[in-house]
Amino acid sequence: MVKRILMSVFTVIFVSIIGGLSFLYFRKPAQAPVSAARVCVTPERIARGKYLFEHVADCGRCHSGRDCGRVGGPPVPGREGCGNIVSTFLHGMRGLVVASNITPDVEIGIGSWSDGEKIRAIRDGVDKDGNALPPMMPYTDYRLMSDMDVESVVAYMDSLAPIRHASGRLSGDIEHYAGASPLRQCFRSFQ
Numbered sequence: 044m045v046k047r048i049l050m051s052v053f054t055v056i057f058v059s060i061i062g063g064l065s066f067l068y069f070r071k072p073a074q075a076p077v078s079a080a081r082v083c084v085t086p087e088r089i090a091r092g093k094y095l096f097e098h099v100a101d102c103g104r105c106h107s108g109r110d111c112g113r114v115g116g117p118p119v120p121g122r123e124g125c126g127n128i129v130s131t132f133l134h135g136m137r138g139l140v141v142a143s144n145i146t147p148d149v150e151i152g153i154g155s156w157s158d159g160e161k162i163r164a165i166r167d168g169v170d171k172d173g174n175a176l177p178p179m180m181p182y183t184d185y186r187l188m189s190d191m192d193v194e195s196v197v198a199y200m201d202s203l204a205p206i207r208h209a210s211g212r213l214s215g216d217i218e219h220y221a222g223a224s225p226l227r228q229c230f231r232s233f234q
């Protein structure tokens with residue numbers, strides 16, 4: 044009798060642990076619904092967005108083409124938002140770390156994303172399909188960006204020329220940066 048009770052208790056504990064771990068592993072990140080915001084693109088907004096993109100939020104540091112043969116790796120004119128292999132110039136990163144193409148190109152860039160989806164990616168770190176963006180995309184720094192500022196950044200991105208430049212996606216053992224679930228983040232540490 045005692046043996047059967049013990050077996051039942053162990054089974055319940057075992058199933059709870061496996062169930063809990065599976066839940067943490069597979070669940071999608073908490074995420075706000077995509078807003079229906081449609082950004083009004085005006086010259087003033089584009090100018091403000093360009094300033095934020097290139098200087099304050101420094102999106103171009105990762106997402107624009109850069110001339111790493113020159114001091115500070117200045118952005119290459121005409122390559123704004125075209126995507127970049129960040130692991131070639133940020134040292135200490137394993138695998139292939141890519142800041143993707145965020146120009147309006149429909150296939151390679153984010154031309155098919157709604158403005159609300161772009162805003163959610165910037166402030167919440169969630170992509171079009173509801174997956175978490177890797178934490179190298181510093182959305183936690185952008186979380187408190189005002190509506191006006193994030194919409195200006197989107198207006199500027201919308202004004203960019205679509206560039207068909209495939210920089211690829213994150214790959215290799217860099218997958219552990221992907222932050223797809225809290226459990227993966229627990230088990231795999233930055234090294």
Ligand code: HEC
Pocket residue numbers: 096100101102103104105106129140141142143144145152153161164165170171176177179180181185196211212213
């Ligand atoms: C330190 C580098 C870095 C900075 C700075 C940065 N990003 Fe990113 N961004 C990334 C990385 C890495 C990804 C993920 C790429 C992937 O999943 O393959 C990403 C993903 C994105 C995505 C989703 C693209 C997609 O196809 O999934 C958008 C949109 C984006 N960034 C916009 C911005 C904007 C706008 C800014 C500035 C406000 C910015 N990023 C600043 C590194 C950066």
